[in-house]
Amino acid sequence: MDLDTLYLIDQKDDLGLEFSKLVSMMNYTRYTTIEAVKTLTIEELDFLYDEEANSIGMLLAHLAAVEKAYQIITFENRDLTEEELSILLPGLDLGSLGREQIKGNSIDFYLEQLAATRKTTIETFKTLPDEWLYVQTPFWWNRPANNFFKWFHVFEDELSHRGQIRLIKKMLLKHKAEKSQG
């Protein structure tokens, strides 16, 4: 990621101008997510602040699952098959299924999953004309949504969870400080 253009919502290499603006925002979002998690240990990634919590690892797996789902929804213009849904469900749904299945992974595992998913997204963006972003289909509550909104949703969901990751880290550090004092 080019840090010199990180704060510019503008033309990026090999992308249409409209895609460039979207990807500029996706890039900054991802940069801040990675900054928040890149030094965490497996134990920290698995930390649950209470028995109903989502761990930071679960939230990172969620980001990749959401992006994979929106690749299908927008690039293939269809809903997920039952098989695709069952594969993505622990990450998509979070909660007890995620708590059971998403743990014990290093930060590299999550970051590689995120990078591989993002690579597919960007490669596909490069093949599409800017007008594609403004194509509308019926969406939530049968209201119209365009593809720009659907990809905005992918990064706005990431930002929301990045905020949660920062909060969970704050609780985690407090928990560790109390443990080492006690």
Added chain:
Amino acid sequence: MDLDTLYLIDQKDDLGLEFSKLVSMMNYTRYTTIEAVKTLTIEELDFLYDEEANSIGMLLAHLAAVEKAYQIITFENRDLTEEELSILLPGLDLGSLGREQIKGNSIDFYLEQLAATRKTTIETFKTLPDEWLYVQTPFWWNRPANNFFKWFHVFEDELSHRGQIRLIKKMLLKHKAEKSQG
């Protein structure tokens, strides 16, 4: 807010096309923030999950303070004066100063503060040409940022805190359920 165009990043009334896309994202963000908080009581808005926490009320005051700061930074193209900073500081900085000063307010207080601040933003956007969004100045770490990025930052910060608000609400409801059982 027009719910029929909530999922469209596209032309909005009385705004240039580039401002329209930005405002489309700001609108959706604000809609989801309001949905998360609109029924909370004063006690719930003041809830602190631990002694270092930010309450939901503090986070809402923070959103308005950040937006007011960016009005000055971008519309007047200058830093905040010491007086402006001292007024906005409890909301901007959060932490102990915010915990001391921001409490006891109803949801209407916070929502009115947010709406009044947003009104100024949109009224000013309407007077500016789309090109303004792409004007660059040196910014964090002296790297260039354009005005689109600075306003993206305003809503990406809101999304991050909206995620935290949802998490704090989850802890708050658990806390209340345990209290009523105990």
